[in-house]
Amino acid sequence: MPGDSRKQGKPRRLRLGMVGGGPGAFIGAVHRIAARMDDRYELVAAALSSDPGKSMVAAEELLIPRAYGRFEEMAAAEAGRPDGIEVVAIVTPNHLHYANAKKFLDAKIHVICDKPVTTTLEDALDLEKTVKRTGLIFGLTHNYTGYPMVRQAREMVQAGELGALRVVQVEYAQDWLSTPLERTGQKQADWRTDPKRSGPGGSLGDIGTHAHNLACFVTGLPVHEVAAEVSTFVPGRRLDDNVQMLLRFSRGVKGALWASQVATGNENNLRLRVYGEKAGLEWQQENPNELIFAPLGQPRRILRRGGPGTGASVARAIRIPPGHPEGFLEAFAQLYKDLGEQITAKQEGRSPDPQSLLVPGIAEGVEGMRFISAVLESSRNRSAWTALSGSQ
Numbered sequence: 001m002p003g004d005s006r007k008q009g010k011p012r013r014l015r016l017g018m019v020g021g022g023p024g025a026f027i028g029a030v031h032r033i034a035a036r037m038d039d040r041y042e043l044v045a046a047a048l049s050s051d052p053g054k055s056m057v058a059a060e061e062l063l064i065p066r067a068y069g070r071f072e073e074m075a076a077a078e079a080g081r082p083d084g085i086e087v088v089a090i091v092t093p094n095h096l097h098y099a100n101a102k103k104f105l106d107a108k109i110h111v112i113c114d115k116p117v118t119t120t121l122e123d124a125l126d127l128e129k130t131v132k133r134t135g136l137i138f139g140l141t142h143n144y145t146g147y148p149m150v151r152q153a154r155e156m157v158q159a160g161e162l163g164a165l166r167v168v169q170v171e172y173a174q175d176w177l178s179t180p181l182e183r184t185g186q187k188q189a190d191w192r193t194d195p196k197r198s199g200p201g202g203s204l205g206d207i208g209t210h211a212h213n214l215a216c217f218v219t220g221l222p223v224h225e226v227a228a229e230v231s232t233f234v235p236g237r238r239l240d241d242n243v244q245m246l247l248r249f250s251r252g253v254k255g256a257l258w259a260s261q262v263a264t265g266n267e268n269n270l271r272l273r274v275y276g277e278k279a280g281l282e283w284q285q286e287n288p289n290e291l292i293f294a295p296l297g298q299p300r301r302i303l304r305r306g307g308p309g310t311g312a313s314v315a316r317a318i319r320i321p322p323g324h325p326e327g328f329l330e331a332f333a334q335l336y337k338d339l340g341e342q343i344t345a346k347q348e349g350r351s352p353d354p355q356s357l358l359v360p361g362i363a364e365g366v367e368g369m370r371f372i373s374a375v376l377e378s379s380r381n382r383s384a385w386t387a388l389s390g391s392q
Contacts, residue, residue: 013042014340017078017085017109019071019100020092022048022058024187027114028091031141032062034332035089037319040340045085047074050096071100079107087112087137087343093197094205098123101138105130110137110343112336116209116372117365119199121389124362124369131362137346139339140360140368142213144270146334148305148326149291151313151358153218153274153281156293162276165219168247168255169273172211173263177203177241180234193239201372202239204230207270208259208375209368213360214272215257216367218281221249223371225387230379233262245375248385288327316355335359 016035021028028048035041045066049055052069059067068074078084087110090100098118101111105127117140118124131138144150156162181189191197192206199205216222228245241262247255263269270285282292289305303309306322317334320326338356345352370388378386 014040014087014343015045015083015085016041016043017045017047017074017088018043018064019047019074019088019090019104020049020096021046021089022054025091026188030329030332031089031091031112031114031336033329034336037329037333038337038340040337041087044083045074045078047071072103075103075107075109079109085109086347087339090114093191094199095119095197098127101127102130105134105136105138108134108136110339112139112141112339113365114141115213115360115365116199116201116205116368117362118369121366121369121373124366128362128366137339137342138362138365139335139342140362140365141332141335142210142217142360142364143328143332143335144210144214144285145217145358145360146317146331146338147283147285147288148310148314148317148334149283149288149303150214150218150272151317152291152303152305152310153272153283154220154358155311155313156281157219157274157276161279161293162274162281163278165221165249165251165253165274165276167273167275168215168219168249168253169271169275170211170215170255171258171269171271172207172260173258173266173269174207174261175264175266177234177237177261178264180236182237193237195238198239199372200239200376202232202237203241203259203261204243204375205372207261208243208257209371210270211257211259211272212371213364213368214270215247215255215274216364217358217360218272218274218283219249219253221251221253222367223247223249223255223388225385226371226374226378227383227385228375228378229383230376243375243379245378245383288331289325313355313358316353 047068048058090113182193225248230240231242242260244258274281279295291303294300338359341356374388
């Protein structure tokens with residue numbers, strides 16, 4: 001593996017490659033910023049577009065030293081170089097995740113992949129086998145798990161501050177697809193509403209998986225069953241733009257999830273509420289530096305990022321003093337920081353910082369695909385309760 005002879009000593013940046021994220025791609029720029037924020041990576045190679053010509057031009061404009069027209073060419077060439085990439089970021093549309101991830105894993109290169117992990121459960125399971133076989137690091141960028149106060153919420157649940165959990169409410173509401181934007185040629189709307197590129201879920205796969213992952217991350221509990229209704233409100237749209245469901249978690253915990261991209265007046269309104277016997281928690285992505293903690297029979301408290309009452313998981317995930325807002329880009333950067341620690345630890349033959357292990361991986365990717373499959377099956381069967389196949 002390129003760079004696997006690294007020994008403990010003078011630190012250096014990890015050599016990073018990128019597939020996708022070229023002209024017109026929003027998420028590619030986010031990943032590039034996140035990778036450099038903590039100075040743990042250097043982007044040295046890329047295949048930025050499915051059009052080889054565009055890929056070469058984009059890499060030159062971004063000052064990336066090595067440009068490739070195809071990801072297959074990139075994986076083979078970089079695996080053969082003594083200074084080849086050690087990790088690749090896959091930021092393509094969903095239908096390309098599986099082939100890219102498998103190719104680079106087989107080339108003995110660690111992978112950071114955008115979500116959802118694949119477009120089918122079968123591909124996700126096969127990729128899980130590949131990750132286990134290669135022993136490489138695989139990170140899935142459910143970026144909301146990188147927010148300090150989301151990690152604080154998880155820490156408080158694990159510490160028993162809420163008591164036995166009872167109810168989980170999570171919603172992710174946007175309005176950017178309230179009109180048939182995909183018919184205007186807008187790139188992000190075009191591929192996200194195309195089942196060949198997005199997979200079988202529209203709002204379900206795009207933001208519903210984030211809501212599902214956030215609820216499971218904070219509570220530490222898997223969803224066992226769903227009773228769902230999937231809807232398409234914009235005429236002629238090929239995928240769903242609204243989904244609502246009841247959830248059954250393990251330990252008898254009940255929940256509800258709503259994800260919509262036609263919720264007029266909402267920009268990026270991701271909200272989680274968790275209720276236990278002793279207290280409740282509430283977090284909103286549009287106000288991410290605060291966590292509301294409501295002990296039974298006591299005044300509600302507002303915990304602020306880095307302020308009194310926050311724990312070790314928050315301390316690792318903040319970069320600037322309290323009162324200075326941190327948000328979306330920093331949360332993404334936290335995943336890159338944590339994955340960088342995992343990769344470096346593997347190279348150095350040591351155990352990683354335990355706090356770095358909070359990043360979602362292939363297991364969460366597989367669970368996300370089980371979630372999508374169960375929701376679609378439930379909706380087809382008039383919202384019948386449907387188990388997530390293989391969930392424990």
